Amino acid sequence: MPRLLEWSPRFILDVCQTKVWTPAAKLLLLLLTNYQLPITHYLLPKIMIPRKRLDIAWSDLFFGIKGCFWQQNREEILNRFKSTKFFDDNNIVCFSVRSGFDLLLQVLALPKGSEILVSAITIRDMTRIIEHHGLVPVPIDLDMQTLSVKTESLESAINENTKAILVAHMFGSRMPLEALLSFAKRHKLLVIEDCAQAYIGYQYKGHPESDVSMFSFGPIKTDTALGGGILRFKERTLLEKVKTRQSGYPIQNRWQFLKRLGKYVILNSLSNPILFGILAAGCRLFGTSHDNLISQALRGFAGSDFFVRIRQQPSYPLLALLERRLKQFDSASIEQRIAVAHTIIELMPNIRLLGEKANNHSYWVFPIQVEQPDNLMRHLWQKGFDATRGASSLYVVKPPAHRHQWRPIEAQETMEKVLYLPVYPGVSVRDLKRLAYIVTHF
Numbered sequence: 001m002p003r004l005l006e007w008s009p010r011f012i013l014d015v016c017q018t019k020v021w022t023p024a025a026k027l028l029l030l031l032l033t034n035y036q037l038p039i040t041h042y043l044l045p046k047i048m049i050p051r052k053r054l055d056i057a058w059s060d061l062f063f064g065i066k067g068c069f070w071q072q073n074r075e076e077i078l079n080r081f082k083s084t085k086f087f088d089d090n091n092i093v094c095f096s097v098r099s100g101f102d103l104l105l106q107v108l109a110l111p112k113g114s115e116i117l118v119s120a121i122t123i124r125d126m127t128r129i130i131e132h133h134g135l136v137p138v139p140i141d142l143d144m145q146t147l148s149v150k151t152e153s154l155e156s157a158i159n160e161n162t163k164a165i166l167v168a169h170m171f172g173s174r175m176p177l178e179a180l181l182s183f184a185k186r187h188k189l190l191v192i193e194d195c196a197q198a199y200i201g202y203q204y205k206g207h208p209e210s211d212v213s214m215f216s217f218g219p220i221k222t223d224t225a226l227g228g229g230i231l232r233f234k235e236r237t238l239l240e241k242v243k244t245r246q247s248g249y250p251i252q253n254r255w256q257f258l259k260r261l262g263k264y265v266i267l268n269s270l271s272n273p274i275l276f277g278i279l280a281a282g283c284r285l286f287g288t289s290h291d292n293l294i295s296q297a298l299r300g301f302a303g304s305d306f307f308v309r310i311r312q313q314p315s316y317p318l319l320a321l322l323e324r325r326l327k328q329f330d331s332a333s334i335e336q337r338i339a340v341a342h343t344i345i346e347l348m349p350n351i352r353l354l355g356e357k358a359n360n361h362s363y364w365v366f367p368i369q370v371e372q373p374d375n376l377m378r379h380l381w382q383k384g385f386d387a388t389r390g391a392s393s394l395y396v397v398k399p400p401a402h403r404h405q406w407r408p409i410e411a412q413e414t415m416e417k418v419l420y421l422p423v424y425p426g427v428s429v430r431d432l433k434r435l436a437y438i439v440t441h442f
């Protein structure tokens with residue numbers, strides 16, 4: 001069949017990627033140009049291995065849904081937490097890590113203008129919370145090979161206004177804290193350990209010398225309950241104050257939690273490479289990026305009423321689901337994750353993995369540093385691997401206006417070139433080999 005329209009493939013590609021044209025018009029265009037660009041590019045989905053698999057089973061999701069309809073006593077379930085190996089009298093369950101951190105800062109009531117040293121990479125909301133309390137986050141650069149804070153940066157950042165250190169273990173690694181803890185002791189600083197990305201079960205409940213350790217059970221986290229955060233306190237007096245403060249919060253509406261469960265039933269289906277491929281093809285047809293769509297869907301507490309949303313107590317169904325997840329957690333899943341990561345590391349020995357020299361790494365995600373991350377990401381999409389650059393809205397903390405010289409250079413330069421690969425249990429060795437081959441030959 002002759003082509004009715006002789007338009008350049010580039011033009012057709014551009015048109016198909018705009019939002020102005022409706023899918024029907026795009027289809028017509030493809031027909032008129034007699035598939036000058038392969039129609040499969042737009043319509044036929046390719047199998048695509050998703051960036052990550054939610055760490056939750058269907059049975060857990062249905063348990064959560066059941067809990068929304070058959071509620072029991074919240075106090076009883078809170079007491080039952082103590083029978084899990086992870087939880088004890090020094091812990092509190094919050095709505096999320098962000099909620100717990102905000103509660104902590106309310107209770108501490110540090111003088112306005114006090115500074116908190118923050119390990120250079122974290123999520124934006126953590127520094128937003130610090131600033132909301134009239135405090136100043138000061139970044140501390142990271143050694144990106146070990147993912148640990150640089151002690152020399154700590155020394156140069158401290159001054160008489162410094163009151164605390166917020167240190168986040170990144171990407172599933174866990175940095176040694178001894179040097180940081182003795183630095184904090186010398187300068188009488190509170191140490192807040194952010195273990196949101198480092199949960200591995202009861203084998204690590206936070207460093208015993210940290211003042212506060214925080215664990216997240218948000219949707220993309222290990223052993224997720226689609227929400228919830230657990231904070232462990234060294235000092236019971238501080239814990240009691242946080243508990244009292246939290247008791248004045250409204251309790252999360254269970255129907256809100258049901259809505260969240262519904263959303264994750266859909267997102268969990270997308271861990272199937274065929275369905276995920278259909279989604280990616282659909283996005284191409286509508287001129288949107290599946291990457292943005294997924295990132296937006298996974299963003300928690302989006303919107304202007306951020307502080308109203310985080311200042312809640314977890315609902316009964318969220319607590320029940322979290323208790324179940326803690327109880328049923330199997331550390332073999334972490335060992336499997338480590339084994340998969342080691343398999344692909346061996347297949348691409350020259351690729352720079354963030355945290356390649358970390359002592360403790362459980363590979364919650366698999367970030368690599370490459371020269372052209374955007375190009376490699378698109379290339380991998382075409383080959384059926386959903387690599388991404390934007391896992392969990394991480395960012396590099398900016399120094400206060402008058403202290404530009406304290407820019408965390410290593411963290412900044414590394415994160416500009418970061419790409420997260422889909423590496424987790426469930427990806428076959430054959431696919432890991434293919435992925436390693438594509439990455440090393442790009």
Ligand SMILES: Cc1ncc(COP(=O)(O)O)c(C=O)c1O
Nearest residue numbers: 096097098168196216218229392
């Ligand atoms: C390093 C870090 N800190 C804090 C948080 C916040 O955890 P939550 O979602 O429980 O508030 C996250 C979540 O992604 C995180 O990655």
